[in-house]
Amino acid sequence: MSRLEQLAPDLLVLSDLAEADGQVSWLPADARGWEPYNEYLLLEGERALLVDSGVPLHGPSLIATLSEVLGSRHLTVYMTRIEVDCLGNLAALVDAFDRIGVVTANPISPITLVHPRRSRASVPVRHLALGQTMEGAGFPQIDVLDPVLRTLGTSWLFDRQSRTLFSSDSFCGDLLADPAESIVHDQPGRLDRGWLRNVTVSKFDWIGNAVLPDLHKRWRDVFDIIAPDNLAPIHGRPQRGRAATQATIDAYETALFE
Amino acid sequence: MKAARHASHLPREIADGVVWFSTCLHVRSGDRLLHNHNSCFLIIGSKRTVLIDTAMPYGWPTLQSELREALQGRKLDYIFPTHPELPHMGNIGPLLEDHPDALIVGDLRNYKLYYPEATASFRTMRTGDMLDLGGRRIALVPAVIHDLPNSLWAYEPDAKILFVSDAYPFTHEHEPHQCGLLAEELPAPPQPEDSRIVIERALSWTRFVDPEPVIAALHRFLESHPVSIIAPAHGGIIADPRGFAGVFEDGLRQVRAHVPA
Numbered sequence: 001m002s003r004l005e006q007l008a009p010d011l012l013v014l015s016d017l018a019e020a021d022g023q024v025s026w027l028p029a030d031a032r033g034w035e036p037y038n039e040y041l042l043l044e045g046e047r048a049l050l051v052d053s054g055v056p057l058h059g060p061s062l063i064a065t066l067s068e069v070l071g072s073r074h075l076t077v078y079m080t081r082i083e084v085d086c087l088g089n090l091a092a093l094v095d096a097f098d099r100i101g102v103v104t105a106n107p108i109s110p111i112t113l114v115h116p117r118r119s120r121a122s123v124p125v126r127h128l129a130l131g132q133t134m135e136g137a138g139f140p141q142i143d144v145l146d147p148v149l150r151t152l153g154t155s156w157l158f159d160r161q162s163r164t165l166f167s168s169d170s171f172c173g174d175l176l177a178d179p180a181e182s183i184v185h186d187q188p189g190r191l192d193r194g195w196l197r198n199v200t201v202s203k204f205d206w207i208g209n210a211v212l213p214d215l216h217k218r219w220r221d222v223f224d225i226i227a228p229d230n231l232a233p234i235h236g237r238p239q240r241g242r243a244a245t246q247a248t249i250d251a252y253e254t255a256l257f258e
Numbered sequence: 259m260k261a262a263r264h265a266s267h268l269p270r271e272i273a274d275g276v277v278w279f280s281t282c283l284h285v286r287s288g289d290r291l292l293h294n295h296n297s298c299f300l301i302i303g304s305k306r307t308v309l310i311d312t313a314m315p316y317g318w319p320t321l322q323s324e325l326r327e328a329l330q331g332r333k334l335d336y337i338f339p340t341h342p343e344l345p346h347m348g349n350i351g352p353l354l355e356d357h358p359d360a361l362i363v364g365d366l367r368n369y370k371l372y373y374p375e376a377t378a379s380f381r382t383m384r385t386g387d388m389l390d391l392g393g394r395r396i397a398l399v400p401a402v403i404h405d406l407p408n409s410l411w412a413y414e415p416d417a418k419i420l421f422v423s424d425a426y427p428f429t430h431e432h433e434p435h436q437c438g439l440l441a442e443e444l445p446a447p448p449q450p451e452d453s454r455i456v457i458e459r460a461l462s463w464t465r466f467v468d469p470e471p472v473i474a475a476l477h478r479f480l481e482s483h484p485v486s487i488i489a490p491a492h493g494g495i496i497a498d499p500r501g502f503a504g505v506f507e508d509g510l511r512q513v514r515a516h517v518p519a
Contacts, residue, residue: 024367
C-alpha cells in the first residue's frame with residue numbers, strides 16, 4: 001500500500017519511497033535520503049481526481065491503495081507531462097478501474113503512449129488548453145497553468161479551493177532523511193539554496209544557458225498572481241500551509257535567480 | 259532489401275543495413291493538418307543488430323510486423339532508447355516480450371523505476387562507448403540538443419550517419435507518401451517554420467535560451483563528427499545535412515524571436 005497523508009481537506013497525497021542512490025536523472029548524483037514519489041487524490045462527492053500516476057515500480061501499491069479509497073467514485077486522471085514518472089501507471093489504472101477518464105493539456109493523447117490491455121478507444125480522453133479550468137471534467141475550481149519551468153510539454157494545476165499548486169516536476173528537492181518521517185512537510189525555512197539549485201538544474205539542465213531575466217519575469221508573472229497554501233510536486237515532500245509553501249517558493253527563487 | 263517496398267514508403271532502407279520505421283502524429287497548426295514523425299531505426303551488422311529508439315506505443319502492432327520482416331530471421335540484440343521519454347522508449351516492454359535476449363543499452367538512469375522486471379537486461383553505456391555489430395560500429399555520443407538530461411545520440415562513423423533523437427525536427431504535409439520521403443525529396447523544401455513548430459513543442463526550453471551558443475556547440479560537434487545522413491526521430495531523413503542546417507538553426511532562432519516581450 002502507498003502511504004496516505006492529508007494535504008488539505010479531501011486532498012490526499014499517495015506516496016511510495018525510493019532510496020536516493022544516484023540512479024535517477026532528476027537528482028544530483030550525490031543525493032542521499034529517501035525520495036517520495038507522489039500522486040494526489042482529490043475526493044469530491046462521487047468524483048475523484050488523481051493527479052499523475054507514478055512509476056511502474058509503485059504500480060501495485062498505487063492500485064491497491066486506490067481500490068480501498070475510491071469506493072464507487074468515477075476517477076479522472078490528469079497527466080501533467082508525458083514522462084514515465086507521470087504516465088507510468090496509466091495503463092494499469094485504465095485496466096483496473098472501469099469508471100475512468102483521462103484529462104491532459106498535452107496535445108498528444110496519453111493513452112497512445114502506453115499499452116493498456118483494454119482498447120484505447122474505450123478510454124475517454126479530454127484535452128484542455130493552458131489557461132482553461134477543469135470545469136468540463138467536473139472540477140471547476142481547478143485552473144490549468146502554463147508552468148514556469150518545463151522541459152517536456154507540461155502543465156501545472158492550481159486548485160483555488162484548497163489553494164494547492166500541483167507543480168509536476170518543479171519544487172521536487174525536499175527529500176526525507178529518515179523514511180519514518182512524515183511525507184508532508186509543514187515547517188518553513190530549512191532548505192539549502194545550493195541544493196535547491198543543484199536539484200533543479202539536474203532536471204532542467206537548460207537553465208545553465210537560460211536568459212535568466214526572461215525566466216525570472218515568467219516566475220514573477222505566475223507567483224504574483226497565485227499565492228499557494230500548499231505545494232504538490234510529483235517527487236519530494238509536498239509542502240503544507242502558507243508559511244512552509246511560501247518559504248519554499250522564495251528559497252527556489254533565490255536559488256535560481258540571485 | 260525487402261523492407262524498402264518503395265522509395266516513398268516506410269519502412270525504408272536509408273543506407274546499407276539501416277532501416278527507417280516511423281509512425282506519424284497529426285499536428286494541427288492553424289488551419290493546416292501536418293504530420294510529425296516518430297521514428298526508430300534498425301541497424302544490421304554482420305553479427306548483431308540494434309534498434310535505435312522504439313517509436314510510439316500506439317504504432318506497436320505495425321512496428322512489430324515491420325521489424326520482424328526487416329530482421330529476416332535475425333535476432334534483435336540491442337535496444338538503444340536515446341532517452342526515457344515514451345515516444346522514444348515506450349515499446350521496450352513488448353520488444354522484450356518478442357526479443358527476450360535483447361539488451362537495453364544507454365544512459366539507463368530511471369529505467370529501474372520504469373521496467374523493474376527487466377533490470378537483468380540493462381547494460382549502462384556512456385558517451386564514447388561503442389557497440390560492435392560486426393562490420394560496423396555505433397558510437398554513443400553526447401546529445402548536444404536534447405530535452406531530458408539523460409539523452410544520448412548515436413553515430414555510425416563508417417556511413418557517417420548521426421541519429422539525433424529530438425534535434426532537427428520538422429513537419430511534413432498530410433499527403434500520400436510524404437511520410438517516407440527524405441527532406442530533399444519533399445515536393446516543397448522544409449522551411450524554418452516547419453522546424454519551429456516542432457521545436458517549440460518538443461524543446462520548449464528554447465523559449466528561454468539564446469540559440470547562438472547552442473548552434474555554436476552543434477557546429478563544434480559536427481566538425482568532429484562528419485555526417486552524410488542525419489536521422490531525426492521527429493523529422494524526415496536528411497541526406498544533405500549541410501543544405502538543411504539553416505532550416506533547423508533558423509527554426510531555433512524563430513522560437514526565441516516569437517516569445518512575447
